[in-house]
Amino acid sequence: MSWSTYASSLIRYPQFGFSLDTSLMDLDEAFFAKMAPKVEKAFADIAALESGAIANPDEGRMVGHYWLRNAALAPSQELRDSITKPLADLKAFAEKVHTGQVKPLSGGVFQRILLIGIGGSALGPQLVTEAIGHGARMPIHFFDNTDPAGIDRVLSDIGAAGLAKTLVVVISKSGGTPETRNGMIEAKAAYDAAGLHFGKHAVAVTGTGSKLDQYAEKEGFLVRFPMEDWVGGRTSVMSTVGLVPAALQGIDIDAFLAGAAAMDAETRKTGDGNAAMRLALAWHASGNGKGEKDMVVLPYKDSLVLFSKYLQQLVMESLGKEHDLDGAVVNQGIAVYGNKGSTDQHAYVQQLRDGVANFFATFIEVRKGRHGDSIEVEPGNSSADYLQGFLRGTRKALYDSGRKSITISIPEVTPFQLGVLIALFERTVSFYASLVNINAYHQPGVEAGKKAAAVFLDLLGAVRSRLVSEAKTADQIAFEVDADPEDVYHCLTHLSANGEVQISIGTTPKEDNFSL
Numbered sequence: 001m002s003w004s005t006y007a008s009s010l011i012r013y014p015q016f017g018f019s020l021d022t023s024l025m026d027l028d029e030a031f032f033a034k035m036a037p038k039v040e041k042a043f044a045d046i047a048a049l050e051s052g053a054i055a056n057p058d059e060g061r062m063v064g065h066y067w068l069r070n071a072a073l074a075p076s077q078e079l080r081d082s083i084t085k086p087l088a089d090l091k092a093f094a095e096k097v098h099t100g101q102v103k104p105l106s107g108g109v110f111q112r113i114l115l116i117g118i119g120g121s122a123l124g125p126q127l128v129t130e131a132i133g134h135g136a137r138m139p140i141h142f143f144d145n146t147d148p149a150g151i152d153r154v155l156s157d158i159g160a161a162g163l164a165k166t167l168v169v170v171i172s173k174s175g176g177t178p179e180t181r182n183g184m185i186e187a188k189a190a191y192d193a194a195g196l197h198f199g200k201h202a203v204a205v206t207g208t209g210s211k212l213d214q215y216a217e218k219e220g221f222l223v224r225f226p227m228e229d230w231v232g233g234r235t236s237v238m239s240t241v242g243l244v245p246a247a248l249q250g251i252d253i254d255a256f257l258a259g260a261a262a263m264d265a266e267t268r269k270t271g272d273g274n275a276a277m278r279l280a281l282a283w284h285a286s287g288n289g290k291g292e293k294d295m296v297v298l299p300y301k302d303s304l305v306l307f308s309k310y311l312q313q314l315v316m317e318s319l320g321k322e323h324d325l326d327g328a329v330v331n332q333g334i335a336v337y338g339n340k341g342s343t344d345q346h347a348y349v350q351q352l353r354d355g356v357a358n359f360f361a362t363f364i365e366v367r368k369g370r371h372g373d374s375i376e377v378e379p380g381n382s383s384a385d386y387l388q389g390f391l392r393g394t395r396k397a398l399y400d401s402g403r404k405s406i407t408i409s410i411p412e413v414t415p416f417q418l419g420v421l422i423a424l425f426e427r428t429v430s431f432y433a434s435l436v437n438i439n440a441y442h443q444p445g446v447e448a449g450k451k452a453a454a455v456f457l458d459l460l461g462a463v464r465s466r467l468v469s470e471a472k473t474a475d476q477i478a479f480e481v482d483a484d485p486e487d488v489y490h491c492l493t494h495l496s497a498n499g500e501v502q503i504s505i506g507t508t509p510k511e512d513n514f515s516l
């Protein structure tokens with residue numbers, strides 16, 4: 001560890017208190033020189049992307065999330081309007097909800113939000129809630145899965161009486177995601193059971209003309225906010241997806257967008273002082289441009305606990321690709337995990353320090369400990385001193401055992417600073433994708449799981465139709481429905497666990513018998 005290396009390599013944006021320290025990544029001049037042509041291309045790629053090129057060639061789409069915080073950059077008036085109009089509309093809507101101009105049928109004001117979405121249509125709002133939504137004027141609950149027990153738990157938290165004053169926000173870009181559809185149908189059932197008109201308590205955020213859009217129109221939802229096809233789910237937190245719930249929560253969305261715009265302005269500049277490019281180069285150096293090292297994200301601040309989960313989708317769904325842009329098989333990606341410091345020091349940091357050296361760490365330092373006075377937890381030291389001590393100590397201990405790390409510092413967790421952090425990683429992902437020549441903006445791999453689930457549901461229906469009071473084995477039913485016996489067996493155990501069939505256990509699954 002060298003003070004000179006630290007001082008000469010630190011990238012700082014003092015006007016908003018940001019710094020990026022890559023001194024412990026051991027990047028040398030030879031590496032920068034070798035990467036120079038790719039860096040030049042990456043800058044050209046993002047300039048083209050921001051000017052409206054089809055940067056997502058597989059889907060034939062533009063990639064416009066950088067315009068969301070500076071609409072003036074969007075390449076046409078139509079695109080600019082599609083950012084500024086919904087922004088004005090959602091602010092006006094939030095104001096009407098807060099002042100009771102849009103109110104529940106039973107009167108009074110909406111008091112809480114139930115957000116239904118998954119992946120990029122939930123993770124951003126969840127991060128925002130956790131990071132900057134504490135004490136929000138409307139508490140928020142989430143259905144982000146098709147787990148019925150999870151749904152029941154949220155409904156019980158809201159309570160039957162609470163539903164009448166709950167505003168449901170259903171978010172799905174495609175408008176056809178099954179988990180979100182199921183959550184919405186479950187929510188509607190709860191409203192129906194409480195004798196409440198679902199639509200009069202619901203808002204949709206979705207692509208114009210999608211299945212959800214059509215459903216929302218049919219059910220008389222209070223309002224529908226558009227989502228554009230040039231915004232990807234994992235980069236949608238500054239679109240209607242993230243801003244509708246944030247504005248309803250009373251979060252300062254202008255400051256959030258301003259933070260992202262400020263980071264964009266710095267990382268749009270070419271040159272060595274570009275924090276996003278430095279970060280992308282550090283990822284590249286560490287994993288050999290092939291993702292050979294995982295990224296462990298360690299924010300030393302409780303409110304950023306979801307940041308690692310958020311980055312997991314942003315990085316892994318963007319960079320985890322089978323093919324490069326020329327069609328060659330590359331199986332790219334960077335695995336991301338993490339939670340928060342110093343908590344993780346009492347969990348997996350043991351392995352990071354002494355075990356498999358297959359990662360680099362990314363520390364996120366929040367300089368301010370708390371607002372208000374601190375007590376001394378021992379003579380001379382506060383809790384904040386300890387948190388800082390643990391961050392600095394772990395960083396050093398890892399480096400001493402040959403483990404590299406990056407440290408990103410921000411002054412405190414505010415809407416502005418959250419925007420700064422998100423924008424930094426979004427652009428890093430864009431740069432890294434260019435460096436390794438992949439499309440960061442599609443997700444073809446997700447389709448395989450969705451298709452396989454649909455096949456399972458079809459088989460489940462067929463299996464159900466063959467069940468009778470007389471006992472049958474999985475092999476017998478598989479023969480009847482012409483399917484793989486193991487697949488049939490999994491259908492049968494699912495039905496039995498949920499009380500639809502009786503199971504009589506044999507010596508092995510082949511001898512298990514199933515009957516109505």
Ligand SMILES: O=P(O)(O)OC[C@H]1O[C@](O)(CO)[C@@H](O)[C@@H]1O
Nearest residue numbers: 119120121172173174177233446
């Ligand atoms: O907003 P939608 O269309 O419901 O999609 C939800 C999520 O599903 C994916 O399409 C695939 O997992 C994500 O990219 C997206 O964020």
